[in-house]
Amino acid sequence: MLTHKIRLRVNGTRYEVEVESREFLSEVLRDRLFLTGTKESCGLGDCGSCTVIMDGIPVTSCLILAVEAEGKEIVTIEGIAPEVGELHPIQSKFSECGAVQCGFCTPGMIISAKALLDRNPSPSQEEIKDAISGNICRCTGYTKIIKAISAASDEMRGETATSDER
Amino acid sequence: MMKDKRYSIIGSRLPKVDDRPKITGSATYVFDVDLPGMLYGKVLRSPHPHAEILKIDTSEAWKVPGVRSIITADDTPKKKFSFIQDMADKLCLCETKVRYVGDEVAAVASETKESANEALKRIKVEYRILPHLDDPVEAMKAGSIRIHEDRGNVAFEVHKEFGDTKAAFQKADFIFEDTFTTQKVSHSCLEPRGCVAQFDPSGRLTVWSPTQAPHTAKQELSRILEMDPGNIKVIKPFVGGAFGRGLVIDMIEPIAAILSKKTKRPVKIIKERAEDFSTSRTRYSFVIRLKTGVNNDGRIVAKQAEVIADNGAYNDKGPSVVNYSGVCLTTQYNVETLKYDAYLVYTNKQYGTAFRGFGNPQTQFAFESHLDDIAHKLGIDPVKIRLINANRPNTKTVTGGLITSCGMVECLERAAIAAKWDSKRLIDDIAHNLSRDKEGNKKKGFGIAANIHSGAGSRYYGYNSSHAFMKVSDEGKVSVITPAADMGQGAETVMAQIAAETIGLKVEDVTVHTGDTDLTSYDLGAFGSRTTFVCGNSVKAAAERVRNEVMSFASEMLGVTEDDLISINGYIKSKEEPAKSKGTVSFQDVIKYGISQKGRSISASGEYFDAVAPTVSLTKGYGSHIPTFAFACNVVEVEVDTETGEVKVLNVWAAHDSGRIINRNTAEGQIEGGVAQGIGYALTEEVVISNGKVQNDSFVDYKILGSKDIPKIHCIFVETDDPEGPYGAKGVGEIALIAVIPAIANAIYDAVGVRFRDLPITPEKIVSVLRPQSVQ
Numbered sequence: 001m002l003t004h005k006i007r008l009r010v011n012g013t014r015y016e017v018e019v020e021s022r023e024f025l026s027e028v029l030r031d032r033l034f035l036t037g038t039k040e041s042c043g044l045g046d047c048g049s050c051t052v053i054m055d056g057i058p059v060t061s062c063l064i065l066a067v068e069a070e071g072k073e074i075v076t077i078e079g080i081a082p083e084v085g086e087l088h089p090i091q092s093k094f095s096e097c098g099a100v101q102c103g104f105c106t107p108g109m110i111i112s113a114k115a116l117l118d119r120n121p122s123p124s125q126e127e128i129k130d131a132i133s134g135n136i137c138r139c140t141g142y143t144k145i146i147k148a149i150s151a152a153s154d155e156m157r158g159e160t161a162t163s164d165e166r
Numbered sequence: 167m168m169k170d171k172r173y174s175i176i177g178s179r180l181p182k183v184d185d186r187p188k189i190t191g192s193a194t195y196v197f198d199v200d201l202p203g204m205l206y207g208k209v210l211r212s213p214h215p216h217a218e219i220l221k222i223d224t225s226e227a228w229k230v231p232g233v234r235s236i237i238t239a240d241d242t243p244k245k246k247f248s249f250i251q252d253m254a255d256k257l258c259l260c261e262t263k264v265r266y267v268g269d270e271v272a273a274v275a276s277e278t279k280e281s282a283n284e285a286l287k288r289i290k291v292e293y294r295i296l297p298h299l300d301d302p303v304e305a306m307k308a309g310s311i312r313i314h315e316d317r318g319n320v321a322f323e324v325h326k327e328f329g330d331t332k333a334a335f336q337k338a339d340f341i342f343e344d345t346f347t348t349q350k351v352s353h354s355c356l357e358p359r360g361c362v363a364q365f366d367p368s369g370r371l372t373v374w375s376p377t378q379a380p381h382t383a384k385q386e387l388s389r390i391l392e393m394d395p396g397n398i399k400v401i402k403p404f405v406g407g408a409f410g411r412g413l414v415i416d417m418i419e420p421i422a423a424i425l426s427k428k429t430k431r432p433v434k435i436i437k438e439r440a441e442d443f444s445t446s447r448t449r450y451s452f453v454i455r456l457k458t459g460v461n462n463d464g465r466i467v468a469k470q471a472e473v474i475a476d477n478g479a480y481n482d483k484g485p486s487v488v489n490y491s492g493v494c495l496t497t498q499y500n501v502e503t504l505k506y507d508a509y510l511v512y513t514n515k516q517y518g519t520a521f522r523g524f525g526n527p528q529t530q531f532a533f534e535s536h537l538d539d540i541a542h543k544l545g546i547d548p549v550k551i552r553l554i555n556a557n558r559p560n561t562k563t564v565t566g567g568l569i570t571s572c573g574m575v576e577c578l579e580r581a582a583i584a585a586k587w588d589s590k591r592l593i594d595d596i597a598h599n600l601s602r603d604k605e606g607n608k609k610k611g612f613g614i615a616a617n618i619h620s621g622a623g624s625r626y627y628g629y630n631s632s633h634a635f636m637k638v639s640d641e642g643k644v645s646v647i648t649p650a651a652d653m654g655q656g657a658e659t660v661m662a663q664i665a666a667e668t669i670g671l672k673v674e675d676v677t678v679h680t681g682d683t684d685l686t687s688y689d690l691g692a693f694g695s696r697t698t699f700v701c702g703n704s705v706k707a708a709a710e711r712v713r714n715e716v717m718s719f720a721s722e723m724l725g726v727t728e729d730d731l732i733s734i735n736g737y738i739k740s741k742e743e744p745a746k747s748k749g750t751v752s753f754q755d756v757i758k759y760g761i762s763q764k765g766r767s768i769s770a771s772g773e774y775f776d777a778v779a780p781t782v783s784l785t786k787g788y789g790s791h792i793p794t795f796a797f798a799c800n801v802v803e804v805e806v807d808t809e810t811g812e813v814k815v816l817n818v819w820a821a822h823d824s825g826r827i828i829n830r831n832t833a834e835g836q837i838e839g840g841v842a843q844g845i846g847y848a849l850t851e852e853v854v855i856s857n858g859k860v861q862n863d864s865f866v867d868y869k870i871l872g873s874k875d876i877p878k879i880h881c882i883f884v885e886t887d888d889p890e891g892p893y894g895a896k897g898v899g900e901i902a903l904i905a906v907i908p909a910i911a912n913a914i915y916d917a918v919g920v921r922f923r924d925l926p927i928t929p930e931k932i933v934s935v936l937r938p939q940s941v942q
Contacts, residue, residue, distance in 0.1 A: 036198040037191015039406070041356045042439040046865035049356055077191035087189065095185040098831030101839065102654030103188030104197075104356040104406030110189065129873045136865055138354055138407050139654050140835055141842030142873040 011079025048135030077107035101139030212264035215858025216298035232281035265479035302511035329503035334468035338459030346532035357406020360436035363422035378412035379691020402681035410520035443863035478517030491525030534908030573823030573884035611917025621796035621896030623696025642754030649689030650701035656832030668709035670733025695897025702892035708772025811929030825896035840902025
């Protein structure tokens with residue numbers, strides 16, 4: 001079995017990992033770095049559960065060969081909250097808006113949302129729907145996910161969202 | 167919708183109590199369970215829909231480095247199994263015959279996934295291919311080949327008649343007859359089905375399962391493995407979607423257990439996505455023949471249905487499903503004379519199981535489409551014909567059922583008003599004529615459909631009771647131990663809210679502990695939209711006992727009688743002078759007082775006891791099988807492109823009577839998710855099986871809705887106060903999916919004037935009717 005030594009940064013930490021040629025980034029993250037927040041649902045890039053940010057771009061990590069991640073900067077769901085016990089605004093809005101049900105698509109969904117808001121701080125509803133169109137959710141019907149991403153963008157821009165009655 | 171002022175927590179939009187691990191990536195699903203020494207299991211499955219197994223040769227597979235065990239039927243107890251054991255028909259590994267593409271033949275446990283896969287490839291199985299059956303109507307004909315040697319292909323029948331239908335049809339002003347068909351659909355849970363099994367050295371088995379019914383799973387494992395159930399523990403970690411498929415064990419669970427026993431190591435089996443689509447079971451497809459007698463005034467006087475359901479290769483939940491669809495069909499409207507006949511027929515296909523709605527979406531698609539037709543033919547408004555026949559509160563039905571709280575009429579009225587049904591129809595009629603004149607190809611239409619479903623489980627499978635425990639820590643934190651199984655629907659949150667409201671705490675002071683059969687009391691599981699009602703009632707009962715004891719200590723501490731105290735947000739205060747600090751004591755202080763001054767550490771148990779015994783058989787009359795019903799009415803607006811056949815759902819007004827709403831976010835989440843699944847069922851989803859093999863086994867080919875396919879969903883809550891529900895609540899999970907399906911079919915009819923009777927209503931089907939020349 002051919003192996004390669006790759007270097008990559010994940011959530012700001014440098015790693016050097018010995019990987020096999022056939023190994024995918026999702027496997028490196030989950031099985032070698034124990035970052036199991038990244039889920040894998042189809043292994044074909046169809047569902048978006050394994051989405052991570054690689055050099056600023058959202059990618060389905062089940063389709064990225066580990067060797068392709070050489071020298072790359074990766075952000076996973078474990079890496080977006082500022083501190084232990086704190087949450088990124090997208091995470092808090094997912095919770096507040098009821099955007100989470102079974103949660104299996106949630107990490108990929110939040111990561112896709114983060115990639116969107118990083119490049120477009122005030123997306124329209126259509127742009128939000130586009131950004132998560134590669135992320136399948138079977139539970140929520142997406143409505144509250146779209147609302148959560150919208151509310152997070154408001155908060156991150158320092159605008160207060162008009163909230164529902166509580 | 168305003169929150170009820172009497173409550174501080176019930177009816178709010180509180181975030182889910184189990185969100186934090188899910189949004190931070192720390193939630194552990196079966197998919198993530200990793201134990202020291204764990205092996206990877208893989209199952210060798212039949213490539214043929216029907217064949218005899220002549221020989222299995224595993225010798226080459228054993229040579230693969232890393233292989234630790236290979237098992238075939240000879241390594242298993244060879245005990246046939248089914249959800250209802252009297253109807254057992256399935257071995258965990260096939261011995262003499264395979265009956266569908268995907269049937270389990272052998273299994274491997276190995277050090278790595280790769281070596282397990284390599285070993286599978288090297289197992290040689292000799293088959294003698296048999297002719298196979300894929301059409302239930304054919305399969306039930308006399309002289310058909312048998313799928314199970316010891317029985318005919320009709321696995322189960324239901325025959326029920328209430329009143330004299332023959333006479334009623336003779337007297338009816340009109341008789342309408344029609345036939346509808348529905349397809350197999352896949353739960354398509356995002357978490358692929360998996361399990362981990364571990365025998366410990368004492369011989370005790372622990373299974374991690376994405377189950378909705380841990381105690382049932384434990385009993386099922388004990389039956390198929392011939393083990394003492396006391397020696398089995400089932401753990402339900404976070405579950406990545408269920409929708410009914412977690413109600414019966416998957417055969418990978420006993421297979422992993424046997425592999426673990428052989429190897430003395432934990433064994434994990436996770437299905438590949440294609441394997442999941444092909445073997446994790448589906449919704450049952452139905453053929454539904456309806457005959458309905460109606461009088462001039464729109465009153466239904468006789469209702470008759472015959473169902474032929476495709477069981478697939480094994481029984482699983484099939485008997486219960488065809489039975490339950492009859493319960494709903496005969497209870498939905500106030501009709502005096504009813505007949506229901508169902509045939510559950512074996513075929514050589516992936517078998518079915520429970521799926522959100524449990525047989526009700528199939529027959530309700532048929533009946534609510536049929537009723538729409540009747541309304542149009544009689545010139546009665548579709549809303550009005552439903553109002554004429556709707557059930558009212560406190561009705562004893564001719565089937566022996568009891569309808570207590572019932573917001574059917576309000577659901578119809580409020581959905582119609584919200585959708586501006588009357589004015590829209592008028593405007594639309596004009597618009598249609600105009601657009602037809604202009605030959606525009608985008609036609610809009612509105613459709614309505616109503617529905618009934620259980621709001622509290624059922625009394626088929628045992629007493630519908632449940633128990634909860636509560637422990638209060640010395641810091642004043644409450645631990646709720648409940649069998650309520652959360653698969654994402656929010657059960658733990660609802661339990662925490664009920665406990666907090668009842669005791670007078672904040673939700674953050676309550677933690678919910680569940681998902682472990684050693685920890686929780688026996689419970690039937692999360693099905694039949696029963697958890698909020700049944701488990702919620704038991705949590706409320708336990709919380710009332712905690713509250714009573716807290717109030718008695720507080721009364722001593724404050725020198726105020728218990729009747730003059732209120733408990734809210736973590737403080738117990740005098741009703742009279744709540745502002746004065748002397749009149750207030752914190753919950754935490756009361757707990758400390760109990761421990762230090764009275765020697766009492768507070769704990770309690772509570773139960774929901776459903777006194778109605780589960781004595782009625784599946785095949786006899788119905789009786790009061792459902793403790794209480796939920797009701798719904800959906801109005802749907804669609805736009806049909808007559809050129810392409812594409813249907814866009816633009817708006818859904820979903821009015822629901824699920825009693826009092828405990829958490830608006832989670833209840834809306836159920837409706838929005840149910841509507842999305844319902845739209846998929848109506849328009850895009852179908853498990854296509856050809857030559858016995860599932861053809862569309864990926865998320866690209868099996869089309870569930872994406873973020874851009876979602877209409878505006880308007881949730882309307884008709885909050886009846888159920889007399890038995892905790893804080894008046896009833897279930898909402900399943901009914902959320904149902905009414906939208908026929909409402910879409912009715913809206914398409916309204917838009918283009920064509921009745922589609924076969925699901926899913928694909929662009930191809932629409933184009934083939936509207937532009938037959940284009941598809942020739």
